[in-house]
Amino acid sequence: xxxxxxxxxxxxxxxxxxxxxxxxxxxxxxxxxxxxxxxxxxxxxxxxxxxxxxxxxxxxxxxxxxxxxxxxxxxxxxxxxxxxxxxxxxxxxxxxxxxxxxxxxxxxxxxxxxxxxxxxxxxxxxxxxxxxxxxxxxxxxxxxxxxxxxxxxxxxxxxxxxxxxxxxxxxxxxxxxxxxxxxxxxxxxxxxxxxxxxxxxxxxxxxxxxxxxxxxxxxxxxxxxxxxxxxxxxxxxxxxxxxxxxxxxxxxxxxxxxxxxxxxxxxxxxxxxxxxxxxxxxxxxxxxxxxxxxxxxxxxxxxxxxxxxxxx
Amino acid sequence: xxxxxxxxxxxxxxxxxxxxxxxxxxxxxxxxxxxxxxxxxxxxxxxxxxxxxxxxxxxxxxxxxxxxxxxxxxxxxxxxxxxxxxxxxxxxxxxxxxxxxxxxxxxxxxxxxxxxxxxxxxxxxxxxxxxxxxxxxxxxxxxxxxxxxxxxxxxxxxxxxxxxxxxxxxxxxxxxxxxxxxxxxxxxxxxxxxxxxxxxxxxxxxxxxxxxxxxxxxxxxxxxxxxxxxxxxxxxxxxxxxxxxxxxxxxxxxxxxxxxxxxxxxxxxxxxxxxxxxxxxxxxxxxxxxxxxxxxxxxxxxxxxxxxxxxx
Numbered sequence: 001x002x003x004x005x006x007x008x009x010x011x012x013x014x015x016x017x018x019x020x021x022x023x024x025x026x027x028x029x030x031x032x033x034x035x036x037x038x039x040x041x042x043x044x045x046x047x048x049x050x051x052x053x054x055x056x057x058x059x060x061x062x063x064x065x066x067x068x069x070x071x072x073x074x075x076x077x078x079x080x081x082x083x084x085x086x087x088x089x090x091x092x093x094x095x096x097x098x099x100x101x102x103x104x105x106x107x108x109x110x111x112x113x114x115x116x117x118x119x120x121x122x123x124x125x126x127x128x129x130x131x132x133x134x135x136x137x138x139x140x141x142x143x144x145x146x147x148x149x150x151x152x153x154x155x156x157x158x159x160x161x162x163x164x165x166x167x168x169x170x171x172x173x174x175x176x177x178x179x180x181x182x183x184x185x186x187x188x189x190x191x192x193x194x195x196x197x198x199x200x201x202x203x204x205x206x207x208x209x210x211x212x213x214x215x216x217x218x219x220x221x222x223x224x225x226x227x228x229x230x231x232x233x234x235x236x237x238x239x240x241x242x243x244x245x246x247x248x249x250x251x252x253x254x255x256x257x258x259x260x261x262x263x264x265x266x267x268x269x270x271x272x273x274x275x276x277x278x279x280x281x282x283x284x285x286x287x288x289x290x291x292x293x294x295x296x297x298x299x300x301x302x303x304x305x306x307x308x309x310x311x312x
Numbered sequence: 313x314x315x316x317x318x319x320x321x322x323x324x325x326x327x328x329x330x331x332x333x334x335x336x337x338x339x340x341x342x343x344x345x346x347x348x349x350x351x352x353x354x355x356x357x358x359x360x361x362x363x364x365x366x367x368x369x370x371x372x373x374x375x376x377x378x379x380x381x382x383x384x385x386x387x388x389x390x391x392x393x394x395x396x397x398x399x400x401x402x403x404x405x406x407x408x409x410x411x412x413x414x415x416x417x418x419x420x421x422x423x424x425x426x427x428x429x430x431x432x433x434x435x436x437x438x439x440x441x442x443x444x445x446x447x448x449x450x451x452x453x454x455x456x457x458x459x460x461x462x463x464x465x466x467x468x469x470x471x472x473x474x475x476x477x478x479x480x481x482x483x484x485x486x487x488x489x490x491x492x493x494x495x496x497x498x499x500x501x502x503x504x505x506x507x508x509x510x511x512x513x514x515x516x517x518x519x520x521x522x523x524x525x526x527x528x529x530x531x532x533x534x535x536x537x538x539x540x541x542x543x544x545x546x547x548x549x550x551x552x553x554x555x556x557x558x559x560x561x562x563x564x565x566x567x568x569x570x571x572x573x574x575x576x577x578x579x580x581x582x583x584x585x586x587x588x589x590x591x592x593x594x595x596x597x598x599x600x601x602x603x604x605x606x607x608x609x610x611x612x613x614x615x616x617x618x619x620x621x622x623x624x
Contacts, residue, residue: 024353025456028533030390030517031357031445033454036348041336044429045343046444048401050436078342089360089401089442117356124362126438130401132358133343142345144337205342221340 009121015106016116020084023115032117034085040136045075051127056170061097063184065104065129071208072131073112073188074261078206080143080197081135083190085117088131091124101129112190141197143204148222148266152203154284155275157192158262159238160211161253182260189263192278196265199274204265210256212303214264215292225289226266230296232283255303327418328428332396335427344429346397352448357387363439368482373409375496377416377441383520384443385424385500386573390518392455392509393447395502397429400443403436413441424502453509455516460534460578464515466596467587469504470574471550472523473565494572501575504590508577511586516577522568524615526576527604537601538578542608544595567615
């Protein structure tokens with residue numbers, strides 16, 4: 001199979017002709033070589049996606065390939081970086097799997113005008129894709145999890161819960177369900193991430209595991225509490241879509257559904273109007289503390305991942 | 313299993329405390345952030361290693377983890393880069409597998425003083441590791457496959473065939489065989505790579521798939537022929553070690569055995585003495601053409617991967 005894989009690997013390269021102007025040595029050598037402008041910093045992240053874990057085994061593999069790249073790019077969006085390069089390792093059960101995964105990967109690179117700067121294609125008993133993405137930010141401006149302040153407001157840009165609902169529909173055999181595309185088609189918010197950084201936002205992350213779980217990462221890294229207001233979360237368009245099905249479930253999915261890749265960020269009140277104009281939704285406020293907290297009608301309520309059906 | 317994986321992942325981070333001075337945001341955020349000095353270029357490569365494909369399924373997983381990192385670092389050695397950062401995706405069947413793989417990974421980072429700048433730990437039906445490595449080179453000095461000249465001499469630094477022999481011993485059940493450590497313990501020639509670059513070597517690669525197969529990559533990229541002299545290859549210490557077993561086999565493994573990660577490079581004759589002093593072995597000369605060729609007693613001989621037993 002090796003030579004067949006090699007052939008596809010070459011095809012891969014031909015289908016990703018874009019080369020970034022800062023690239024000195026592109027795909028095809030032992031490593032790629034890149035310049036980094038002196039006023040910029042390099043931002044890098046690696047993500048793995050595995051068949052049967054990160055996507056259902058019966059989902060088309062081009063969709064899996066596309067998702068894997070876009071999920072990784074979302075990390076660059078969360079840092080406010082301009083996405084520039086990607087390196088991919090494709091682990092494939094057979095040649096048809098490799099071809100399908102590569103098709104989605106190539107599409108994602110093309111859609112976001114990212115250079116495929118290198119990679120590895122190998123055989124494996126389990127289809128899997130790992131994606132390393134790199135981008136650039138002006139020096140000392142990357143948005144991190146550790147920069148929230150107790151006086152900040154909390155904001156959301158993007159959907160919550162739709163992807164989890166889509167996955168549920170897929171597993172229930174409703175492959176044409178209304179929400180399935182929300183799971184299958186990830187849109188990394190790269191432009192929005194850059195806009196937030198330019199506005200002066202300093203603390204941001206993408207919601208991949210669920211709002212409250214991820215918010216705890218900011219709380220711990222910044223040593224602040226993030227106080228979410230359920231009434232505000234209920235005004236999110238994604239909540240309203242989900243509420244058509246079931247209001248309890250809508251809240252559950254909003255608080256804990258993963259993989260919508262919304263941007264969760266905090267900012268001083270001085271940015272309130274600018275952020276509203278960008279389409280962001282204010283969903284709470286920070287305070288002294290170090291945890292994610294939930295408020296309904298002005299009172300704090302206990303949040304339990306497995307037991308929040310009593311909320312409305 | 314997720315929370316258990318998370319716990320190990322945190323452990324992972326604690327066991328790799330080294331942070332490179334150019335790192336602005338280290339392991340634990342959505343992405344890591346790094347400065348690149350203005351006189352340097354960034355060199356990056358990604359490699360995948362899969363259980364049952366890149367290492368025998370019955371080999372200890374800490375060895376697999378160590379190998380995966382060192383194989384990736386070898387790509388930086390081949391470019392003449394100073395290894396600086398690594399990002400790892402570990403796909404593990406279960407927690408004990410994850411712990412074992414991470415132990416080897418951590419050791420490799422520690423041994424080579426590389427910062428583990430980020431990663432992902434996920435569950436998978438197949439144990440696998442992908443490693444992205446990054447290093448720095450002075451501007452426009454990276455050694456590539458495309459820089460060989462027709463007048464260059466061909467050089468080798470490192471062993472050929474020992475790793476393939478070790479793997480054969482392992483599969484034969486000789487887990488304590490003399491050559492097994494050559495397969496299990498990869499030494500990326502990072503210092504040597506930097507020395508070659510400093511000397512002015514411009515064309516280099518690491519031998520991962522076998523000498524002649526890899527030499528063809530240089531031949532195609534540089535549009536030169538690489539003419540190997542069997543008598544010179546037979547003077548290599550690794551050939552002599554293998555010849556104790558069988559001379560025919562020694563040659564076969566020297567020409568096509570993979571994963572010793574020797575550096576194969578070309579250089580003008582003016583560097584001959586300096587390269588000898590470094591311990592490199594001159595194994596042939598380049599010429600006009602675009603293929604890897606083999607010479608015995610002054611005459612070219614046909615090389616056939618599956619049928620070279622008639623050579624001596």
